[in-house]
Amino acid sequence: MSEFAAMPGSRGLPKHHREHNPALHEQFETIEQQRDAGTLGIWIFLATEILFFGGLFTAYIEYRSLYFEGFVSGSHLLERHLGAVMTFILLGSSFTMAMAVHSVRVGNRKLLVLFLILTIVLGAAFLGVKFTEYHEKWTEHLVPGFNFHPTAEELHGTTPQSVELFLCFYFFMTGLHALHMIVGIGLLTVMAILAWYEKVSAEHYNRIEVSGLYWHFVDIIWIYLFPLLYLITGSRH
């Protein structure tokens, strides 16, 4: 028969010997278990996100190989320098996010809040540039489905369908990415508020780390989107 008596030790304790920590949720026995579970959980979630975006990447790869010239033309309709600026902004925001996690680990609340706010600001700046780009595409009549009237020069000898398809991917992929950025900014705002009101600490920091992981992931998506959309080099520069 299995031995079902409680035994002393860090786990398997009867309830009244359990670690008394206001941050410890009921279903966990120790704070380390809670933290490990949270970290594993977010990584699994990020794996789902890889596959979510991945469907778009798969479709992109197929159409880029089928319609390479059209994709080249399409890519040249995007502002490379804006893309580069957005890349630098996001990389900077990843840096400030990493610094925020560092700050909470060493117990520096003010720096934590500062870096979170910096990350939010950089994220917002990214979105500002992105929406300017979208607006520009609208005024240039280069929005697939709604408002797509490319000039012959813009097409550069390729078919309008292939360029429209490219722009579909541009809008879908950067749009989905922007949606994730908005969610991320919301999440970090909540974190900044929690940090300000001392709901996180050097012992109870996992939610900052988890938010950071999400943010870095969204940055990584952009790291791939930038060359795939903005830097397609074809027979001309």
Place this chain on the structure above:
Amino acid sequence: MTTAILERPVRKRVNYLTAKHTLSSWLLTTDHKRIALLYLGSVTLLFFVGGFAALLMRLNLLEPQGAIVHPETYNKLFTMHGIIMVWFFLIPSIPTTLGNFLIPMMVGARDLAFPKLNLLSWYIFMVGAAFTLYSLIAGGVDTGWTFYTPLSSLYVNTHVLAAATGVFITGFSSILTGLNFIVTVHKMRAPGMTWYRLPLFVWSMYATSIIFVLATPVLAITLLLIGLERVFHVGVFDPGLGGDPVLFQHLFWFYSHPAVYIMILPGMGVISELVAAYSRKRVFGYKAIAYSSMAIALFGFFVWGHHMFVSGQSVYAGLVFSALSFAVAIPSAVKVFNWTATLYRGSISFDAPMLYALGFIGLFTLGGLTGLFLAAIRVDVHVHDTYFVIAHFHYIMVGGAVMAYLGGIHFWWPKITGKLYPDIWARLAAAIIFLGFNLTFFPQYLLGFLGMPRRYAMYPPEFHMLNVLSTAGASILGIGYILPLAYLLWSLRYGEDAGQNPWQATGLEWEAAASPPVTENFETIPVVTQDAYAYETMGIPNV
């Protein structure tokens, strides 16, 4: 420093059902057992909605010219039947009811890793169901549950967007449930509960959760693309605008094939438990079954092109997918052999759960065998889009998954409710279901091979007799399903009290928790010192 917290003495009658009675204590619960019951109610309701669509379909097929509905309506019926049964019954059923209820108890934890996320999963599920039911009420969808493009994205005027949105939303429920289960199994096992001491149900659920987590997001993006194409009228899947409809099928089946393993793996996990309990024996080849579950989850991702042999897919890709599809049958076969070996020289009793388990083994084998026939390209070209395929997957889904679900519900009913159901009625229902099932679906193998296409509201007169037999079977099957609903509900009020372990089964849920369990599952977290299925140490059941 620890602070001593005095425990309230636990009174005998307080369990997770009686702990609190308010509506909000149910709707805002984070107790995995209550959430399991919330899901049980939802999936049961949706099962009967989907079943009703099937009933109308079978009634219509009583006559070669269609007996009761117009072809347009028939198209909507088979679509809604598919959508509801796949996404709102088969995929959630065992994981969200038995999985939610049992996994924490089987690993020796007080709840899942993320109880609030668990509750959120249920709400997401309900919102998704609402969108889908709305699309039904608003007039239905007629593209088939597979939403093939460009029909679904550019041509039909039916409520594709609402249905696709419903399924999209529900997908997140699956993802979060899978995530919760994976983290729970990794991080919340009780002391002494090593991986190889886990019940095989947990292994199956773990493998299922991996599929949940990796496949569902691809469905989500695919549905999103259909939606975007419908709204923006762009050519992602429209050949006229340079799109590739086969790309849709790749993305769709990348999810939907593993999805069928989501539907069957939990059932296989249940069968392992039932076969052991009702043979009073350890499961033969524990590790082989555990590894087979993982192999099915892995290989299930490599075979999706076998749904696309006639789609215009490359012949060479078809060859690869065909070969891999043969390979994926192997771990399933290993399980069937091992269950059979478990039965050998076991002390077998034919209680209702065992009847379901035995039925499963036979019917799943038949369904799986016909799957091998379909994996051979030449055969598939002949029977693709015929009733042969329908019979194949209904043997697995209904003869397999639904029977495993019912077997599991019966087996764990005393644990969940503290009550015993009337065994005579349960065995009778199992027999009626088995008979009704075979009468419904065996003729469909013949119909398909003879050439009757699927998704057709009418058929040539030479198929009349087989269709009538199938519909007769369906009526019997329907009665068979209503019986458990009736007597299980009856048992809640009038059933005998079960006692902690009426089946004398192994497992922490039986040996260390009351029936019904207290909210925290165990008085103290158990320490595990022996393997699962130590039936040689258990007594004889007292029912």
Place this chain on the structure above:
Amino acid sequence: MSEKIIPIRTYWWVFFALLILAALTTGVAYIDLGVFNTLIAMTIATAKMLLVALFFMHLRYKPGLTRLASFVGLFWLGVLVAFSMADVFTRGWTPQGKPW
């Protein structure tokens, strides 16, 4: 039990490297290297991804299970892409040969 706290210096180096790589990939895009453009761009992107994942996301200092979880998503995406593209690229190959 505390996880290692990564020093700020490491973060600065990684950030610096990321900026260089971003500038590099932008610059190379203006030079026509044929097929190598894509290859170089993807290599640089992967290098940036690894820097962010290993250092900013602390994967370098995490146990195997976490690393496995991070790898699994990528691997599965690889399966989706590989098999789908295998179909797309071989559709045009007509089987030659006489009927049996």
